[in-house]
Amino acid sequence: MNHGQQSGEAKHEDDAALTEFLASLMDYTPTIPDDLVEHYLAKSGFQCPDVRLIRLVAVATQKFVADVASDALQHCKARPAPFVKDKKQQKDKRLILTMEDLSKALREYGVNVKHPEYFADSPSTGMDPATREE
Amino acid sequence: MKRRRNSKLKFEEPSDQSPTTTADFTFTLTRLAVSQICQSIGYKATDSSALNTLTVTTTKFLQSLAGLASSFSNAANRTESNLFDVVNGLQDIALSTSDCFPGGSTVHDVESHCLIKSAVVRNLSDFVKYAPEIPFAKPLPRPERDGSSSGRDLDHEAVTVTRSVEYVPAWLPPFPDASLYSDRCTKDGSDHLWENSVTVIDRENLMDSLKSESCRGRKSGRLPQRRARVRFKMERDCSDGDTRWRQDNDAESGRDVEVKKKIIEEYIHCAGEWPI
Numbered sequence: 480m481n482h483g484q485q486s487g488e489a490k491h492e493d494d495a496a497l498t499e500f501l502a503s504l505m506d507y508t509p510t511i512p513d514d515l516v517e518h519y520l521a522k523s524g525f526q527c528p529d530v531r532l533i534r535l536v537a538v539a540t541q542k543f544v545a546d547v548a549s550d551a552l553q554h555c556k557a558r559p560a561p562f563v564k565d566k567k568q569q570k571d572k573r574l575i576l577t578m579e580d581l582s583k584a585l586r587e588y589g590v591n592v593k594h595p596e597y598f599a600d601s602p603s604t605g606m607d608p609a610t611r612e613e
Numbered sequence: 614m615k616r617r618r619n620s621k622l623k624f625e626e627p628s629d630q631s632p633t634t635t636a637d638f639t640f641t642l643t644r645l646a647v648s649q650i651c652q653s654i655g656y657k658a659t660d661s662s663a664l665n666t667l668t669v670t671t672t673k674f675l676q677s678l679a680g681l682a683s684s685f686s687n688a689a690n691r692t693e694s695n696l697f698d699v700v701n702g703l704q705d706i707a708l709s710t711s712d713c714f715p716g717g718s719t720v721h722d723v724e725s726h727c728l729i730k731s732a733v734v735r736n737l738s739d740f741v742k743y744a745p746e747i748p749f750a751k752p753l754p755r756p757e758r759d760g761s762s763s764g765r766d767l768d769h770e771a772v773t774v775t776r777s778v779e780y781v782p783a784w785l786p787p788f789p790d791a792s793l794y795s796d797r798c799t800k801d802g803s804d805h806l807w808e809n810s811v812t813v814i815d816r817e818n819l820m821d822s823l824k825s826e827s828c829r830g831r832k833s834g835r836l837p838q839r840r841a842r843v844r845f846k847m848e849r850d851c852s853d854g855d856t857r858w859r860q861d862n863d864a865e866s867g868r869d870v871e872v873k874k875k876i877i878e879e880y881i882h883c884a885g886e887w888p889i
Contacts, residue, residue: 500738510747511646523679527694542740548654576659
């Protein structure tokens with residue numbers, strides 16, 4: 480009897496927590512707009528008039544992107560930086576999202592991305608004109 | 614003195630190409646949102662290919678989540694998804710993307726009815742509590758809504774037709790504009806008899822015109838009202854001496870006998886004997 484009452488109270492608390500979470504979704508503005516999310520959801524056959532579910536999906540997507548980006552940033556920071564004379568330049572240009580870091584981060588999420596190699600016409604293709612003259 | 618350059622997130626954006634289709638437009642918007650998220654994480658710049666790849670992954674994530682939720686709702690004989698469908702979709706995606714969470718082995722446990730116990734929902738709840746709010750960079754143009762929650766607002770050919778018929782589902786495409794209708798089909802609500810309706814009167818007039826044409830003898834492709842009767846009679850040929858079959862030549866005219874013989878000869882020539 481007592482155990483049943485405790486489980487009932489726990490369920491009541493859980494329901495209250497869930498209701499509070501759904502209410503907080505209306506106060507939180509996700510980065511991905513609701514209209515954009517609705518467009519992609521409608522494309523896949525998702526139909527729901529509740530705006531809170533749209534926000535939930537938007538928040539879940541934002542969290543997914545943030546997790547992937549943060550993992551890629553960790554890979555970027557863990558990579559040993561090349562020797563550069565100008566320390567300011569080293570700090571500014573270091574944190575760049577590259578395909579190499581992104582592919583490593585996405586691999587952990589089950590997404591296989593491989594950047595294809597490209598073949599240049601000559602050894603000086605793509606180099607700066609100043610260095611090309613040298 | 615050198616001016617310090619503001620550390621803005623920069624990415625290569627083709628200046629000549631503007632989004633021409635709806636897909637390009639939504640992709641551009643998604644890319645903006647993804648770049649904002651990357652900036653909030655701490656990135657100063659991104660490669661265009663990396664940003665595009667992450668944007669495509671984001672759209673695939675959205676679509677897969679929506680597909681999972683809608684499949685769960687369809688499995689429960691519903692067309693509209695609810696919170697349970699979305700949470701089940703999130704859990705399936707988390708399991709498939711190796712994002713292990715505690716309680717993953719008892720995802721569909723009957724006893725745990727409350728969804729907040731799911732680790733996925735709790736993680737999202739913590740994210741909403743502690744993550745900084747990053748609104749979208751630019752406000753989206755908002756066309757007039759007619760109360761439906763479909764994603765047609767981002768369509769360049771946004772339809773602003775007000776739905777006067779409530780029993781038509783919102784996810785169906787809208788009716789064409791009333792100005793395109795060729796003929797207004799209005800149902801006559803008067804109480805006059807069916808015999809006096811326009812369709813019946815027109816049909817009667819048509820019949821009268823046909824009768825007058827048949828009297829004049831014009832060949833209009835229709836059979837005349839009065840025409841000669843044609844009679845056919847099929848019998849077996851008794852010329853072999855078989856006396857079982859009745860010969861019925863007495864009441865026949867000469868023309869009927871010739872027709873019968875011709876039919877018999879043709880049949881024997883082609884296939885053989887007739888079945889009895």
